[in-house]
Amino acid sequence: MPEPAPAQGGAGVLFQLLRDGRARTRAELALTTGLARSTVASRIDALLACGLVGPAGEATSSGGRPPSRFAFNPAVRVVLAVDIGATHVIVAVTDLSGEVLAEQRLAQDVAAGPEAVLDRVLAEGLSLLKAAGRAAGDVAGVGIGLPGPVEHATGRPVKPPIMPGWDGFDVVAYVRRSLPVPVLVDNDVNIMALGERTAHWPEHSNFLFIKVATGIGSGIISSGTLQRGANGTAGDLGHVRVPRGDDVLCRCGNYGCLEAMASGPALAAELNRQGVAAAKGSDVLRLVAQGNLQAIQVLRQAGRDVGDVLATVVNLLNPSVIVIGGSLGQVGEHLMAGVREVVYRRSLPLATAHLRISLSVAGDRTAILGASQMVTQHVLSPAAVEATLQAAGQGLLGRNHAHG
Template sequence: MSITSRTAPANPDSGGSLARAGDLFQLLRDGKARTRAELALTTGLARSTVAARIDALIASGLIAAAGEANSSGGRPPSRFAFNPAARAVLAVDVGATHVIVALTDLSGAVLAEQRLVQDVADGPETVLGRVVAEGLSLLAKAGRSISDLAGVGIGLPGPVEHATGRPVKPPIMPGWDGFDVVSYVQRSLPGPVLVDNDVNIMALGERSAHWPEHQNFVFIKVATGIGSGIISNGELQRGANGTAGDLGHVRVPRGDDVLCRCGNHGCLEALASGPALAADLTRQGVPASKGSDVLRLVAEGNLPAIQALRQAGRDVGDVLATVVNLLNPSVIVIGGSLGQAGEHLMAGIREVVYRRSLPLATTHLRIALSRAGDQAAIFGASQMVTQHVLSPAAIESTLQAAG
């Protein structure tokens, strides 16, 4: 699936916001082909100025000829459009027990992909070593060189200081705290390396691919852990230290006697995550060791498993009711491995959210299952890179360096 950038056009301005090629390029990122004359009319820039900007962008490969417009006499004018094949992006989703490495173009379309079974607890050098090796392999298979790589985007299953790319006391990632992920990857893959919490990039990917018109959006991952990615007024909210959206350690009233791995009692994750449900079923005499066992039992029609998943939905709904009242999103998307169980989990969530939230906050609220599925993080990691490398300032810097 391709993710089209929906950067809002800048206001026409002959000397200000569109004076640089990087700004003019943003108008072409929607993929629509335009002539020089159409761009001049839209921006208010002189045709000679537009022509110079277009020539620079063509030389960079970021835009390319896209046919000819109808002529009113004389030679038909050429049209130009964004060329997403100009560069490639390495998008990486590191989970608790898996790694997905994908090569995408600048629109987010997946060119090649490799899925690995890998425990994040094996440590950063082991995990990132495999990421780098697979990334180089995918580039070779796609016939692309390292110089074609625009950047690398990585999602990790724990808190991340986005400015530095360093994990911050991640509970399920022993050995990762403070590790310099960026420097390690750049030894083999030079260029921008951006790192964020996996749920944040899932929120970016899900919204970009399937809900682009919604400016207030929350993505919930229910799997080995529970977390959320929050997009408010179109912007991803990371918080002061990168921990915004950590719903897994919000207290649920019925869990007063349940100890969480964080040391507190009653955390949502300790009641509603995959491992928590598996442990609860085992105590009931239904053997299960992990979340995938719970999903298998539900698929087989096991009543205790179905009831446990429904209750997990209610527990998640308890926390989400507060989120709805506080943030007033228009869409909440449920993803992660337990979200694959579909309506059993969703029924419990909807039951509590619509009962406990303010009526005005739920008037137009949609609660839906993830449409991107396990590709959400890949879409988001790719977009995280393209937002960075295709920004007006980055494009201008690239063109000046080339010149």
């Protein structure tokens, strides 16, 4: 299929064509864009000078000197990608294509507060940069996922229920004291949706990612765009009411919330009521792996409860793919069976005719991939690339060095 020609624009627009990693000649780029060869040549020279594009060998010659080919150079800079969960932190260094260069997972309680958690993240990030053979000056940006509502425009958490001390905290300013680069912060489920779709479902523009863990939430991608809503709370499935939960009190103060019925702590509490010892979600996973029938039945019912809510969402948003992730998704066949049972029974036939419900492929790397993608979408946008080039090599990506 021929490539769509970008709108007329500068080197930043031309660069978007090269972001797929495929090498092209100046002549191919001129043909695709309709720009003059001289215009393409000058823009490629600018991209070469800042390191975003590098030489990629020579094309086959039709007589005379073989033409040079060029491709995106994702190694020119790196991204610090951070997934902060309720009880863990994952920190990774990726290149600009999202390839993980170094990674570390740490046990860390988010309730320790923003300074303690972010100090540990920054210390680990700088250590990983060194391990990857990179310097702090190589960082193009920092992407952070948090386990609570986030005002994306400012990066400030908004009344996060499991994050005492974080409400309104200026995460961006705090991180930029150590790393003066763009810092982007979002809800963890939103970046999971970005990461999973980019890595494994790029051809699907209407996509839902459902995280089932200590909390329950969803990342919504509609017409290819992540939907955050007016205040950043779009996709908060955990506090949608489940029909059978009239007498189950949720920590939010309401009765019958999905999170109070189907999250890891809720399932552990239900098993305790049945006489099976379980303190948290990981105990439920262990019991399921051991073949405990009560744990399997509880997990399958959780799938049905999630399916009850998703059936409405499917009718409303008509996604083509729903991906189930989070810690409870790791023993996915039982949870998935319950979800499918209800969604396919309760949703409209037209909405489910081509609907795929799948387990996460990226697993516990989903949020890291999404945090990296969130940063690269920002720093490699046409406007950002133009600003870099106009800064004469002093901007965000503008040092002429390439690695690897």
